[in-house]
Amino acid sequence: MEGAILLGVATLFVLIFRRLGLGAVLGYLIAGAIVGPHGLGLVGGGESKLAFAELGIAFLLFLVGLELSPRRLWQMRRAIFGIGMVQVVATGLVLTALIHLTLGFSPAASLALGLPLALSSTAQVLPGLKSSGRINSPFGEKAFSILLFQDLAIVPMITIIAALSRAPANPAAPSGWQMAFFTLWAIVVLVLAGRFVVNPLLRVIGRYGERELFVVVGLLTVLASAALMHSLHVSTALGAFVAGVMLADSPYRHEIESDIEPFRLILLGLFFLAVGMVLDVGAVIERPMLVLVLAAGLVAVKFSVLTVIIRLFGKPWKAALGLGLLLSQGGEFGFLLFAQAADAMLIQPEAASLFSAVVTLSMISTPFLMLFARNLEFAPETDAPVLDDPADAPRGSAIVVGYGRFGQIVAQMLHGVACSVTLIDKKPSQIELSSRFDTKVYFGDGLRIDLLRRAGGEEARLIIFCMDDASVDADAMKPIVEAFPNAKILMRVFDRRQLLAIDGSGVDGVIREVFESSIAMGLTALRHLGVDPAEMDDVEATLRHLDDTRLQAQLDEGDLSAGMDHRFKPGGGREADSVLEKFRRKRQAAKAVRDEDEVMG
Incomplete structure (x- = not known):
C-alpha cells in the first residue's frame, strides 16, 4: 500500500513540476515531504528507504564510470586533486568559521557541520549533465572532477569526526587509517575483478547472445561493488564508480549501460522521495526563518567560494559562475555525516535535524537556481546545441555515424543519389557547427546497439562508421554486425594497424583513410614530376x-x-x-x- 501511495503522489507532483518547467527532482522532494512521517504521515520509514535508495547514486556513478576509461580519468587527475581538493577544503573551512562565529557552536562541532556542508549533490548534478550531453564537455568534466573528489573526501571526513568524538570509543569500529587502507585495498580488488572476472564473463555472454544475462551481470557488478564498500564503511557510490571505470573499455559497455539505466532512474526517484520524507518539517515550522536563512546562506557562500576558486584556476567567468550555481546546494552525504557527528556527541540530535533540513531546502532550490542561470546565460546549457535523440529522426536508407570531415563527404555523395541519411555524432560542438549550415545531426554514441536501433538500424540498408577513432576494434564492431544482419556495415579506419584490429568482425567494407589520401598525394607528386x-x-x-x-x-x-x-x-x-x-x-x-x-x- 505504501508503495502505491508513494508512486501515485510522486507521479502527480513530477508531472506538475515538469509542466511548470521546474524539473522532476523538485517534484520527488515535495511529494516525499507531503506523504512522509513529518507531513501527512501516509508513509513511514524514511531513513530505511533513504538507505536503500542510495543505491540509485551507486547506479548513477556506475554509469558515469562506464563513460570514463582509466586513461581519460588519469588525464583528469589535476582537476580532481586540484580544483576538487581546493573546493572541499576552502568551502569547508569558510563554512566552519561562519557557523562558529554566527551560531556559537564549538570549534569541533562547527567543523563537524561545516565539512559535510561543503559537499554537493551528486544525485542532482550528474543526471542533468548526462541528459544534456555535457558530461564529457570541459564544463562537465570540471563539475564531475569536483564531485568525484567530494566522494573521496568522505573517508577523511569520517576520520576527522571519529578523531573529534566525545563518545566512548567503540573497539569494533575501524580507525581512520584502517578505513583508508581498506578503501585502497577495495579499489585494487575491484580493478582486478573487472579485468580478470567481469570482462571475460561478458565476452562469454556476448558469444551466446543471452541479453538478459547482461542485465544480471550489470546488476551484480553494481551491487557487489557497493556491498564491498559498504562493508568497509565507505562510500558505496565510489565502489560502483570504480567498477564502471573498469568496464569502460569493454565492447559490451553500451549494452550494460542501456540495461542498467531503468534501474538508475527508478532508484534515483526513490532516493529523492526518501530525502523529502526525512525532511523534519517540524524543525522548519518551529524556526522557519532560521532554516530559510541558513539554507540561503549555504547556497550563497558555496556559490561565492566556488566561483572564486574556479576563476583562480584560470577558467572564464561564465564557466565559473555556471559551476558555482550548479554545485551550490548541499549534498546527500551530509545526512550520513550529520548522523555520525550526533553519534560522536559533537552535536545534539536537534542540530543534526536542523542542518539536514537546511541541506534538503538547498537541494530544493537547485532547479530554481538553474532557471536563474539560464536566464542570465551563465549556465552551460544556454550555449549548447539542441541534442535530439536519434529516435526522433525520420527513417533513412543509410545511417552515417560521425559527421566530421570524413563523414560529411560520404553523406554528400549519398545525398547526390537521393539516398535518405540519418546523421549521428556524439560531439555537441560538431552538432552545433552542423546546425549553422542547416544540417540536422542527432546526438549519441553510434557504437551503442540500442541507439542504432532507435535510429532505425534494423530498417537501414547501410550503416557507415566514419568516426575519427583509432581504438575501435573487432570486439566493438562484431556485436553491431550481428545485431543488424540486414544492413551492410562499412567502416573508416585510420591505418593498417586498425584494419588488422577489426579483422574477423564481419564488416562488409573498410576504407583506410591514410592509404587513400596517401595515394592521392603520390599521384599528384608524379604528375608534377612529368x-x-x-x-x-x-x-x-x-x-x-x-x-x-x-x-x-x-x-x-x-x-x-x-x-x-x-x-x-x-x-x-x-x-x-x-x-x-x-x-x-x-x-x-x-x-x-x-x-x-x-x-x-
Missing part, C-alpha cells in the same frame, strides 16, 4: 595489388612484418618490378586491341 599518365596508372595499380597481397599475409600471420617483399623499395624490388611489368604488358595489350579495333573500323 610522369606519363599511363605510367602513373600502372604504378597505382601495382601499389594497390602489392598492398592487398601484403595485407593478406599480415592477416594470415597476425604480424605487421609479414609480406615485406610486396612493396616498392629504393633501387627496385624483384616482386614489385615483376608485378609492375605485368600491369604494363596488360595495359599495352589492351591498347593494341583498341588500336586494332580502330583500324578495322
Whole structure:
C-alpha cells in the first residue's frame, strides 16, 4: 500500500513540476515531504528507504564510470586533486568559521557541520549533465572532477569526526587509517575483478547472445561493488564508480549501460522521495526563518567560494559562475555525516535535524537556481546545441555515424543519389557547427546497439562508421554486425594497424583513410614530376595489388612484418618490378586491341 501511495503522489507532483518547467527532482522532494512521517504521515520509514535508495547514486556513478576509461580519468587527475581538493577544503573551512562565529557552536562541532556542508549533490548534478550531453564537455568534466573528489573526501571526513568524538570509543569500529587502507585495498580488488572476472564473463555472454544475462551481470557488478564498500564503511557510490571505470573499455559497455539505466532512474526517484520524507518539517515550522536563512546562506557562500576558486584556476567567468550555481546546494552525504557527528556527541540530535533540513531546502532550490542561470546565460546549457535523440529522426536508407570531415563527404555523395541519411555524432560542438549550415545531426554514441536501433538500424540498408577513432576494434564492431544482419556495415579506419584490429568482425567494407589520401598525394607528386599518365596508372595499380597481397599475409600471420617483399623499395624490388611489368604488358595489350579495333573500323 505504501508503495502505491508513494508512486501515485510522486507521479502527480513530477508531472506538475515538469509542466511548470521546474524539473522532476523538485517534484520527488515535495511529494516525499507531503506523504512522509513529518507531513501527512501516509508513509513511514524514511531513513530505511533513504538507505536503500542510495543505491540509485551507486547506479548513477556506475554509469558515469562506464563513460570514463582509466586513461581519460588519469588525464583528469589535476582537476580532481586540484580544483576538487581546493573546493572541499576552502568551502569547508569558510563554512566552519561562519557557523562558529554566527551560531556559537564549538570549534569541533562547527567543523563537524561545516565539512559535510561543503559537499554537493551528486544525485542532482550528474543526471542533468548526462541528459544534456555535457558530461564529457570541459564544463562537465570540471563539475564531475569536483564531485568525484567530494566522494573521496568522505573517508577523511569520517576520520576527522571519529578523531573529534566525545563518545566512548567503540573497539569494533575501524580507525581512520584502517578505513583508508581498506578503501585502497577495495579499489585494487575491484580493478582486478573487472579485468580478470567481469570482462571475460561478458565476452562469454556476448558469444551466446543471452541479453538478459547482461542485465544480471550489470546488476551484480553494481551491487557487489557497493556491498564491498559498504562493508568497509565507505562510500558505496565510489565502489560502483570504480567498477564502471573498469568496464569502460569493454565492447559490451553500451549494452550494460542501456540495461542498467531503468534501474538508475527508478532508484534515483526513490532516493529523492526518501530525502523529502526525512525532511523534519517540524524543525522548519518551529524556526522557519532560521532554516530559510541558513539554507540561503549555504547556497550563497558555496556559490561565492566556488566561483572564486574556479576563476583562480584560470577558467572564464561564465564557466565559473555556471559551476558555482550548479554545485551550490548541499549534498546527500551530509545526512550520513550529520548522523555520525550526533553519534560522536559533537552535536545534539536537534542540530543534526536542523542542518539536514537546511541541506534538503538547498537541494530544493537547485532547479530554481538553474532557471536563474539560464536566464542570465551563465549556465552551460544556454550555449549548447539542441541534442535530439536519434529516435526522433525520420527513417533513412543509410545511417552515417560521425559527421566530421570524413563523414560529411560520404553523406554528400549519398545525398547526390537521393539516398535518405540519418546523421549521428556524439560531439555537441560538431552538432552545433552542423546546425549553422542547416544540417540536422542527432546526438549519441553510434557504437551503442540500442541507439542504432532507435535510429532505425534494423530498417537501414547501410550503416557507415566514419568516426575519427583509432581504438575501435573487432570486439566493438562484431556485436553491431550481428545485431543488424540486414544492413551492410562499412567502416573508416585510420591505418593498417586498425584494419588488422577489426579483422574477423564481419564488416562488409573498410576504407583506410591514410592509404587513400596517401595515394592521392603520390599521384599528384608524379604528375608534377612529368610522369606519363599511363605510367602513373600502372604504378597505382601495382601499389594497390602489392598492398592487398601484403595485407593478406599480415592477416594470415597476425604480424605487421609479414609480406615485406610486396612493396616498392629504393633501387627496385624483384616482386614489385615483376608485378609492375605485368600491369604494363596488360595495359599495352589492351591498347593494341583498341588500336586494332580502330583500324578495322
